[in-house]
Amino acid sequence: MTTKRVFVITGPTGSGKTTVSRYLTDHYNMPQVITHTTRAPRDGEVSGVDYYFETPATFATKHYLEHVTYSGNQYGSSREGLAAAWEKAPLISIVLDTAGAVTYAQELGTQAVIVYLEVPNQQALLTRLTKRGDQQARIEKRIASREFARDQQLPAGLVGHANVIVNDQWAQTTAALDALVAQYLTADSSAN
Numbered sequence: 611m612t613t614k615r616v617f618v619i620t621g622p623t624g625s626g627k628t629t630v631s632r633y634l635t636d637h638y639n640m641p642q643v644i645t646h647t648t649r650a651p652r653d654g655e656v657s658g659v660d661y662y663f664e665t666p667a668t669f670a671t672k673h674y675l676e677h678v679t680y681s682g683n684q685y686g687s688s689r690e691g692l693a694a695a696w697e698k699a700p701l702i703s704i705v706l707d708t709a710g711a712v713t714y715a716q717e718l719g720t721q722a723v724i725v726y727l728e729v730p731n732q733q734a735l736l737t738r739l740t741k742r743g744d745q746q747a748r749i750e751k752r753i754a755s756r757e758f759a760r761d762q763q764l765p766a767g768l769v770g771h772a773n774v775i776v777n778d779q780w781a782q783t784t785a786a787l788d789a790l791v792a793q794y795l796t797a798d799s800s801a802n
């Protein structure tokens with residue numbers, strides 16, 4: 611039987627975490643853990659699919675494995691959400707900022723497969739946010755945030771644990787993801 615693992619996709623804003631998580635769902639049937647946030651939905655985002663969108667009052671009622679403030683909004687991943695995804699499949703994914711990824715590595719050890727995405731060209735990264743349809747004011751607030759600067763680098767707590775993937779050319783990214791997933795798909799894999 612395949613061991614239960616959670617692929618923790620982390621990295622700077624706009625680096626492609628959500629895109630990678632969707633690829634893992636589409637190509638490997640890996641359910642995504644849906645997290646909670648107090649930020650307003652972007653165009654097209656649906657509660658219960660992209661996030662559970664919360665008010666500050668409802669956010670406070672959940673049981674979080676970890677929660678953070680990112681660019682002025684609250685985000686949290688619940689233990690129930692993790693368990694619900696593992697009910698569906700042994701390999702699952704979650705999208706987190708780097709602080710959340712550090713907590714997952716500490717709490718879950720080798721059950722957490724950390725993937726840190728980086729984009730060498732910061733201008734390309736900002737262009738992606740604009741193309742995604744983010745409002746200019748929100749982009750500016752985000753890039754001025756402490757969290758934005760922090761997530762540009764692999765945190766010390768993940769050095770030696772994270773699989774670093776440069777998400778520049780999508781074909782190279784998927785090749786790297788395919789190789790990584792293959793390590794964990796085999797029955798009684800010795801990967802850790």
Ligand SMILES: Nc1ncnc2c1ncn2[C@@H]1O[C@H](COP(=O)(O)OP(=O)(O)OP(=O)(O)O)[C@@H](O)[C@H]1O
Nearest residue numbers: 622623624625626627628629738742777778779780
């Ligand atoms: N390799 C790539 N080349 C070009 N564009 C990409 C690539 N990967 C992702 N994108 C695009 O970049 C934009 C940002 O990607 P995505 O929303 O997945 O990033 P994210 O890391 O989840 O961002 P955030 O943390 O801000 O939510 C999307 O429009 C996506 O289609």
Ligand SMILES: Nc1nc2c(ncn2[C@@H]2O[C@H](COP(=O)(O)O)[C@@H](O)[C@H]2O)c(=O)[nH]1
Nearest residue numbers: 645646678680685686687705706707709710
């Ligand atoms: N530590 C956590 N980080 C989370 C969670 N859910 C999302 N995120 C990260 O927040 C930022 C901003 O997300 P956005 O959707 O507003 O662009 C990004 O880095 C996400 O990966 C969570 O539950 N915990």
